[in-house]
Amino acid sequence: MILFSADVIGQLVSVQAQLDSNTIVIGDQIGLKIEVKKNRGDIIKFPAFGDHLTEEIEIIDKTAIDSVWLKDEDKVLLKQQLLITVFDSGLYYIPPIEFILVSGNTADTIRSRSNYLEVLPFALDTTNTIRDIKAIEKAPVGFTEIYPYVLAALFAGILVWVLLYYLKKKKNNEPILGRLKIEEPAHIIAMRELEALKAGKLWQRKEVKRYYSILTEIIRRYIERRFKILAMEQTTDEILTELVGTGLVKPEDLKVLKETLEQADLVKFAKADPLPDENETHYENACKFVNNTKFREDFIQVKDLNEPVSNEVTI
């Protein structure tokens, strides 16, 4: 509904200020559409609107000035929308809005037409009885209000899950992170490495020192895994002493091990060069030691059944 028509200023510029409606109820909001049609090249300066249009009329919101090129007329249309309101009843005068037109070297002030706005009070319903003041309405609960509780519940849920997961893993004696890695028995690893050593034919290629270094390393790693002795960081004497202390190795196996380790020490540290059959013998000694001392259920049982393992080994 157009209640006001536009002014036409000069030949080429037109200004319009239109209210959406001339009548509103107190507190209602109404749009005031401002349009300026100008030639290309002219400059129009819009007034700087503050919070109020007049003393009584408040500006609630305003849009940015938008420009549209009207191709048919070869003109530029500038538009701005104000949202206004009044909080008292009565007839209000909206004064003309002033714009400054700069065209070439001349500047002029152009105005829109003035408007009127009628603000009506609320109609009182006198037919009904007087009612009490309405109770305070509860605002609907939004996500902002509940999200701390949601987060807390989520966190508590995760915590409970982690705890249950941990207890389950602990109960099953499984690693906390990652999958359970089934460890190969020490003797299987040792025998595989001994096989590889044999296949390498080191001493046959005159690499005797390397052969004995690897042979002792395999034995020491086996002892480390099997008896939980830090054999890699211990000397021959220390290893033998600790093995005696475990009470799990028979004297004849200790003797075999002692011979091999001492021979290896001679090769490694004293340039000894054993005979080929000695190399074979020490290899077999290593295999024998691994086989005789490998972990067996029955071995433990035998030990438990009071089969004494002598500690009286001369090293």
Added chain:
Amino acid sequence: MGLEICCNKKKHMSEIAVNIKELNEKIQKESSFVDMVTLEMKKVIIGQKHLVDSLLIGLLSDGHILLEGVPGLAKTLAIKTLAQTIDAKFSRIQFTPDLLPADLIGTMIYSQKNEEFQVKKGPIFANFVLADEVNRSPAKVQSALLEAMQEKQVTIGAETFELPKPFLVLATQNPIEQEGTYPLPEAQVDRFMLKVVINYPTKDEERLIIRENLGKQFPAATTILKSEDIINARNVVKEVYMDEKIEQYILDIVFATRYPAEYKLGQYSNMIRYGGSPRASIYLAAAAKAYAFIKRRGYVIPEDVRAVCHDVLRHRIGLTYEAEAENITSEDIITDILNNVEVP
């Protein structure tokens, strides 16, 4: 056929072992005095086997020894007895706060008879010098002693005098009385090959000590060696074979004192202020060779290195305040290093 194989085997065996066998035989011959010296010392010194071994290691590898132990543990008696077993000159210098370098190395004295200055050599001109309570004297006296230890010569006036050979200094320190002492600076402590910590004897040993001391006649060691024997033995010790695997083991141990994190000992990174110097590696190798010699072996095995490791390294590891606050000692660090460095 079987006989041929047997003969070949024996021949082969004799060929392969020749170097080490020769060396072992030589060492068996040259090291026979070790047992004799040990026996002579045992006549006088009850227990303290480690001290006796350390003295021999120092003697055989031309390294000086710093002894640390409470009073009355036969430190002085041990060195005196060692000197007795060898036909060598022994002198004992009690370090006191008012001792002067001239009291140690000697000085120029004006002779009225000859009307000229004459050199009066100090007590340092001896084969075995016992510097008792070395930390009781100020730095200038300590420096004079340590310079003589390093240079093996002394300059008095304008003249330089060679110190006698063998020249072995045994300095003692008392660990419990620190008041009024001048602790040896790190650079000077480093010049001692070994720092030997002496502990109390066992009950049985102490019982024997009482009996010997209260007996009618205190036993005395017999002179069984000449200074030249020691010098010859030192040359043989140098011939003891040390494989490159053992060298690598020594390097690993010393480097672990410098860069513990590289040897899975990261917990000591902020506890070690400085690690062993290259002198530590040299002395560790030399001491291990001497130990192998004492054990009548012509080659070094890891046991030899481990046996001397604490004595060689304990005074070469500087600890931080964090270590002191947590009661971590250099002994703990060395033990952990030995337990973490792989034995070849």
